Amino acid sequence: MANKRDYYEILGLKKSASDAEIKRAYRKLAHQYHPDKGGGDEAKFKEVNEAYQVLSDPKKRQAYDQFGHAGPFGAGQGAGAGGFDWSQYAGQGFQGFDFSDLSGFGDIFETFFGGGGATRQKERRGVDLEMVLTIDFKDSVYGTTKDLSINKYNVCDRCKGNGAEPGSGTKTCPTCKGRGTVEIAQRTILGSFVRRETCPDCLGSGKIPEKICSKCRGEGRVKSQERIKVKIPAGIQSGQSIRLAGQGEAAPKGGKSGDLYIRIIVNPSRDFIREGHNILNTVEISFPEAALGTIAEIPTVDGPVKLKIPAGTQSGKVFKIPGKGVGYSDSSHRGDHLVTVHVKTPEKLTKKQKELLEEFQKDEGKRGWF
Ligand SMILES: [Zn+2]
Ligand SMILES: [Zn+2]
Incomplete structure (x- = not known):
């Protein structure tokens, strides 16, 4: 936080810069420093972004012009020696940031600020399921246990979910050639970028089984009927849900299973x-x-x-x-x-x-x- 560069300086602008000049400078520098580009610079990209977040918003810009990095509360008043945390301020405004005039921009930012970093990790997770269960009024008074039968994807018991025929060796994934990531070209207003994503076939391991599981055909999961015991606590209200973690659908190839939600409907009583x-x-x-x-x-x-x-x-x-x-x-x-x-x-x-x-x-x- 100490010795932060001036936002105008970061964007190479004078204090009198017009909105259009700010936007132009930002686009040029964002393009130059974008970390998905060869020769990009993540730290500078973030710095440029932060500067733009503040200077492109008339209210924030006015406050910045008036108070500088010390922020509107003055140095030392909860702001620390480094001054007001403008980056936090900028972050807060992020959701309100208008991408509408920068089509194609949203994706880059999402990659960047969604916490994913340059390589977006798509977690393979099974689907969450919801079931509705109607119980009697008395069951809601005392609590109960119900047996449910549910048809869903379950982890393949033959391969334990990894999709490999038991005893099979592994070979290099042909899709990503063992790298674990694939590159996806993306055209945006700032030009073309290459985005790296986890390989959909080996899920990042770079290896696939030599022989796929004969039961699930390599998917790691099979659809089957499963019996589930649900404990319904006393006092449950109509409309409340019970979450059974990991009891939703199994993910393909050994990913994390989804959750099962049991939504309870309580039949009203005629007497009470x-x-x-x-x-x-x-x-x-x-x-x-x-x-x-x-x-x-x-x-x-x-x-x-x-x-x-x-x-x-x-x-x-x-x-x-x-x-x-x-x-x-x-x-x-x-x-x-x-x-x-x-x-x-x-x-x-x-x-x-x-x-x-x-x-x-x-x-x-x-x-x-x-
Ligand atoms: Zn299997
Ligand atoms: Zn692969």
Whole structure:
């Protein structure tokens, strides 16, 4: 960071340079230093890029003109002795960089700034798979284990995935002549470049088997039906996915297998509502039961539970039955069952009931309640 060169100097420009001049200088130098070219210079290429990132953005350029490498926060204020880290600043702006007027440019930058370096390493990885599994409400409460049968590419058991017939020797890969990389010519606005990529046939090893595996024909994988046990933790919510690392499709020629995602759909319950880790329902009790108190039978996921309803219970009161709710994923404990009591007002009364209630009402009146 210390003694950084001036951005204008890097691009060979005066401070008064116009936008067009900045762009022109940048294109010329980027072309000159591009590391995929013979005589290119990666460090200089990056330097040119950083300078351009700042000077091509009016806001950043203004800030740079004003503060220089010290940055807008001044030297020593979180910027260190080397000044403000403009390269970081430039990096942040990178996603917003407009490639639209430099067609063909995106690829070079991607190679360069995607972390791949000059030789792009295409990792051979198997495809991720997703399966949807519908489970019952109770399975989501307690957790469960399900057996799945899935037809997918699996590692060839004959060659263990390397594609070679057991006992076969190796020979030099004819595609890359043992180099492990192939060169791909690419035309861009900056001219033609040659990009090196990992050889698709030997995947960089430079060697291929003398005899290919008779079972997978050298692919290292075969399609087959596989049984998979899936542990579904208690408390899973509808729509959540379980990731089974490495259980997706096998990659060709011994690459890394993809992952298998099991997306869980929980069938709703007819009797219960889930709220977090609690399970909710409603029971109806009669007006005398509410007034006099009773023992009510409450349906829970674990079966009916007897609950004492005290005398004088109001409609809408919620009672908690501990530990009858939804389990936590670590199986340590469960939420609660919350039952809301609904007091039913009788709609039809017999003559006797009517008389009794009228008597009751008179009595209440005497107590001064009405
Ligand atoms: Zn095989
Ligand atoms: Zn090769």
